[in-house]
Amino acid sequence: MLVYATPGRGKAGMPRDDESLALKFYQHEGNTDVHAIARLSERNHIEVGSAFTNVAVESFEWHGSLLYQEQYERLYNSLIGTTGMPISSSDPMTNRLERHGVKALIGFTWTGQSGFSLLGEAWYDAGAYSAGEWRAVKNLTERQAALLGQGVPESAVRGNIAFSTRYFDRPNLLRENLLLRLSHRQEGGNLEPALDILCTPADGGVVATASVGYEGNRFRLDAGVRQFGGARNSAYRMLPDERIVYFALQGFW
Template structure:
């Protein structure tokens, strides 16, 4: 197992100088949700257009949804230009950070849900950014949602963030600093260490001047509530064999999540054989009190033989989590042009 960061930096530099390209993806997905009150089915069809012209890049999606109707969205639209030994970016862009798989404490820009079943295309964040890198170091400075203050969701807040990266032998090291009206000053560090060809370990910690916690009440609508202090932390490992059998284990704490969802442990196993991958995982959410905790188990399979991608997943909720949903089933098929 080798470090992925130098490869990512190479992809970034190639993307900035990429030739003109256009790709179209068509996707159909259906989702069935079972709750204590019954079952409901939700389906949609989606087209996704990705193109690059010189240093202008765009990602657009058009969606017809049986529940939400028709939707047109600009997921990404950004211009990159060389500036000061690096690259400046202006526009809307997906920018995911940190080393975790199921959870990323230092993902202070994108703030995506990494546990979604067969997630759709991510929507980027409006930003002005500057990035520079060499063979072993990188720096990113980003101003997200320029002109905005505190919005309804943290991802929409105006903020200034800096990320530093350094590769030292078989270890990737990160440091992040962010300032926003909602959380004040946040700072954190993370690492990913390749211990052998099979084993990798990683961890992250983020400390916050203050934080908003997602509060769910039976007597009031869900809302953000402010608290002083706060933080997020993660520890995990990956183990991969030559036969492409992989095990992932992670444990984390997230003070911004709703009560009962703040302390988590995940174990995932996956086997890849040719174009087919089969995976299963269990997420435990530790909760004190009479209601106990939650256990969320998932199984899924994906067949990816270009240009086709076909996948299906089932997720079962037990314990406190079953009050919202008991079973969720998702299936989709995608074709790329």
């Protein structure tokens, strides 16, 4: 399938709205599905990716994906590495153009006859930040916080600290990630409790989520609690929130 999206728009405000030309390929053979894509846009130039899923036996499947980007953008705080006053009168966050990015994932799903299911995944995202870059953000924040009460306007200090919270806007905070998810759903049942553990080995971060989902005839309810923890200097411990409780209700009509 050949797709030409949003003709004449060029580089839009959001990547999904960019003008782009994409060639998509899909093939199903036996117990294996294969996807491939090539995309051309002003923002990323050439992107080439592929993905597969294979059902090895009835209770076990494994999957993987790989994406190469000729170029991509990442946000950086321009105050990092400076030796002067770590305060800016304007937004110091800038988009830096990076070259030759790779995203890769490998994972599996095991489903037992008792209704238990185990999902495991490991992935790498070059567009995320390294543990060293997070340490640099933490050091800058500590330098800025030390100016409170030292004659620098409090609004300027707190405003500059707030700029760096945009580092948390990326889908992955760290480049290397490990996920394990255990869930249970009886055949014909509507209730599905689950436990997720996400780890970032590079900095020792951990995110644990306990959740439950209930699916009725015309709605689905999800609720859970998510705890951010791990090593003291990990990116997830730097989040403004230590714990999140969430509810989600979807209706089908």
